[in-house]
Amino acid sequence: MIRFPGKFARLALGLLLLLPASAQTRRDPLNPLEQDQLRDAAQEPADRLKLYIQFSRARLSSLEQMRADPKVTDRPQQTRDRLQDFLDVYDELNDNIDTFVGRKADLRKPLKAIIEADTEFQARLRALKSSADANKDEARQYDFLLTSVVETVDSSVQDHRQLLSEQEEAFKHKKK
Amino acid sequence: MRTQLTIAAVLLATCLAFAGRQETLQELMARCESAKVEDRPALCVEIAERQLKSADELYTAGKVDEARSALKDVVAYSEKAHDAAIQTGKRVKNTEIEFRKMAAKLRDIKRTVNFDDQEPLQAAADRMESLRTDLLTHMFKGK
Numbered sequence: 001m002i003r004f005p006g007k008f009a010r011l012a013l014g015l016l017l018l019l020p021a022s023a024q025t026r027r028d029p030l031n032p033l034e035q036d037q038l039r040d041a042a043q044e045p046a047d048r049l050k051l052y053i054q055f056s057r058a059r060l061s062s063l064e065q066m067r068a069d070p071k072v073t074d075r076p077q078q079t080r081d082r083l084q085d086f087l088d089v090y091d092e093l094n095d096n097i098d099t100f101v102g103r104k105a106d107l108r109k110p111l112k113a114i115i116e117a118d119t120e121f122q123a124r125l126r127a128l129k130s131s132a133d134a135n136k137d138e139a140r141q142y143d144f145l146l147t148s149v150v151e152t153v154d155s156s157v158q159d160h161r162q163l164l165s166e167q168e169e170a171f172k173h174k175k176k
Numbered sequence: 177m178r179t180q181l182t183i184a185a186v187l188l189a190t191c192l193a194f195a196g197r198q199e200t201l202q203e204l205m206a207r208c209e210s211a212k213v214e215d216r217p218a219l220c221v222e223i224a225e226r227q228l229k230s231a232d233e234l235y236t237a238g239k240v241d242e243a244r245s246a247l248k249d250v251v252a253y254s255e256k257a258h259d260a261a262i263q264t265g266k267r268v269k270n271t272e273i274e275f276r277k278m279a280a281k282l283r284d285i286k287r288t289v290n291f292d293d294q295e296p297l298q299a300a301a302d303r304m305e306s307l308r309t310d311l312l313t314h315m316f317k318g319k
Contacts, residue, residue: 028283035287042288091280099232144316148273 029088030055045100049110052093053117059086060124067131076141083142087149090121094156101163106171111164118157125150201226208253213260217267220257221274224250228278232285235293244296250278251303258307262314272311279304 030038034055041047063082066072093114100107125146132139132146139146199207201223208219227249234243254275261271282301286294 028287030287039287087276088280088283091277092284095277095281095284144312152273 029059029085029092045096045105045107046110048096049093049100049107049114052089052096053113056086056089056093056121057117059089060121063128064124067128076138080142080145083145083149087145087152090149090152090156094159097160097163106167108164108167108171111160111167115157115160115164118153118160121153122150122157125153208256214264214266216260217257217264217271220253220260221271224253224257224278225274227253228281232281235285235289240293243293247296247300250282251300254278254304254307258311261311268311268315272308272315275304275308275311279308 028035034051037051038048041051059082063079063086066078066082067075072078097107097111097114129146129150132143204219204223204226208216208223211219227246231243231246231250234240234246257271258275260266261268279301282297282304286297286301289297
């Protein structure tokens with residue numbers, strides 16, 4: 001077996017620990033229970049998308065609770081992690097919408113719920129942005145990610161509205 | 177005169193048909209290989225996205241070997257997109273966003289397949305995250 005000198009091994013371990021969490025294996029943003037729920041709703045667009053709204057909302061609530069907790073010590077890192085979790089789940093929500101559109105599913109009802117949730121998420125994210133702007137030192141660690149999240153939700157809400165109007169038009173003609 | 181008009185109409189119809197149809201994957205791949213380096217990130221990302229969609233459909237159809245082959249293209253073309261974006265400094269942010277979305281899609285597919293098929297999907301998602309992190313680092317370096 002090849003043996004590395006102790007100094008080299010310590011250096012390698014140090015470098016490994018310095019790697020950002022995102023560069024290593026990223027854990028699944030959904031827990032096993034949530035994964036099971038999604039699996040059960042695989043064939044039901046409305047149920048599946050409703051679950052994604054619920055999971056996204058839960059990620060934002062968890063973020064807000066953490067930030068309101070005075071005992072939390074590594075607030076910037078935790079803010080970053082929870083924002084990334086929200087974004088991962090929200091990306092999956094959008095990905096699922098695309099999949100169901102490809103299958104020509106009727107998404108009018110779930111889209112209305114999604115647009116409502118988008119508006120809610122926008123307000124909650126803007127509140128977080130204001131609080132981050134008030135504490136620039138702390139926000140430096142997650143400011144870029146927060147901006148990405150805000151931009152993603154802002155552009156998605158437009159896409160969702162556009163898709164809803166397209167679907168309303170398409171299904172109106174189908175009825176006739 | 178009538179013959180000339182007919183030929184013109186046929187040519188026009190052919191041109192319109194070509195303009196309206198989507199390039200095949202092979203055509204897109206060939207275009208990507210000969211494209212200018214600054215055009216490559218967008219083309220490579222499009223190929224990766226198409227192959228990711230194919231992989232999803234192939235896993236659903238139980239064609240695991242073909243799905244794995246499509247998955248290899250997803251990673252290979254994402255790496256090409258990454259390299260071209262870094263080299264030119266063009267479309268770095270867009271490429272990073274597309275990688276993030278593809279990683280999300282890979283995680284979603286992973287949950288739908290058998291345990292034995294999960295490992296390559298996880299590996300691909302991890303590679304996407306790693307390429308993404310690299311692009312983010314590059315963006316910050318420029319600031």
